[in-house]
Amino acid sequence: MSDQTRRPHPPGITPDDAARIDIIGLTKRFLTPKGEVFTAINDVTLTVEPGQFCAIVGPTGCGKSTTLAQVSGLEHPSAGSVSVGGQIVDGITDGVSYMFQADSLFPWKTVLGNVMIGPVLLGTAKAEATTLAMDWLRRVGLSGFEDRYPHQLSGGMRKRVAMAAALINRPRILLMDEPFGALDVQTKAIMQTELLQLWEELRPSVLFITHDLDEAVALSDRVVIMTTSPGTVKNVFDIDLPRPRGDVQQIRHEERFLELQGQIWESLRDEVTRAYAQTAGVAA
Incomplete structure (x- = not known):
């Protein structure tokens, strides 16, 4: 199979449609070691259009990685559904690549x-x-x-x-779970720019998890804010910065970038504060 050869798409599904992700009412529950039910994500609904770069941000423990695991097929929903290319995900999803933090x-x-x-x-x-x-x-x-x-x-x-x-x-779908989180600032900026260049060439649909709000805005077409656990979608922001974007370090000084970053932080700040209060045992 050559680099240009793609596996056939399901009947009636075009190559573009095959890269669409539909998450509908997604809920995932786990049993804790004590046998208690823990809800990681609750009623998450989100669409990633073909070729779209979508970042998910939210406080620690809000279920961002859990959401990616459902899309990949590594885990199964407790309720709701995930579809890729119009096909319900019920196993390892074909045509998906996963880049982990570690x-x-x-x-x-x-x-x-x-x-x-x-x-x-x-x-x-x-x-x-x-x-x-x-x-x-x-x-x-x-x-x-x-x-x-x-x-x-x-x-x-x-x-x-x-x-x-x-x-x-x-891949038609690229899942990235804080892939650059452990890198120093300079190396991270280089990797972000390289990722954008390669993405522009291949145009997979991307779900990108990050705690770095600047990274989310610089890379993405859309930024999704998730709430404190149990995680659900709080807000979705369309990023109207022109493409191709070039050097991400330069983008961060543009007026429109700063406006978007400020708007998204206003939505995210309450969730981060609430999550910190929960883990610190302080009433929010």
Whole structure:
């Protein structure tokens, strides 16, 4: 299977429709170690249009990662539904790549081996998978590091490997759970700019979780605010900054960026304050 070859879409579903995410009345409950029912998210309803970059922000513990897990099919809803491309998610979702906060590279594989594993699992011949992986390492600026192992790389370089591995199969959906959260400010800005450039080329639909409000505004077409646990959608803000956006560091000084950031913070601040009060045992 070549880099341009895509698996067939379900009958009646166009390539664009296949990248649409519909979350309707999504609720997820867990049993605590004490046997009590804990509701992580409650009645979450959200649509991500094909090719849209959507960021989700909210206080710690509001269910952002839980929402991504439902879209990926790694977990199943307690109530409500998730559809991708018009198909209800009832298992691992086809055509989806997931980039986690923690390094998810195989430590015993080289950089090249980590990036080419996706095409290999899809049945691509090893020689072709190697060529594809070499090209993606070039795109993320890691040519010459093919034979290194993850422990021999910096944090930023490991994230570049993870990003190449997530994008090499040209996913229709890209799920990103605080992928740059552990990076220093300078490296994070570089990675954000690189992500935007690659996204502009491939245009998958993106659900991007972050605690960094500036990051959310700089990258996204839409920012979703989730409430304190149990998480649900509080507000949705459309980000009308023009694309392509170029260097994210420059975007953050633009007047419209500052206006949007201020509006979103007004909505988010109460939820962050409430979540802090809950964890500190203080009445909100």
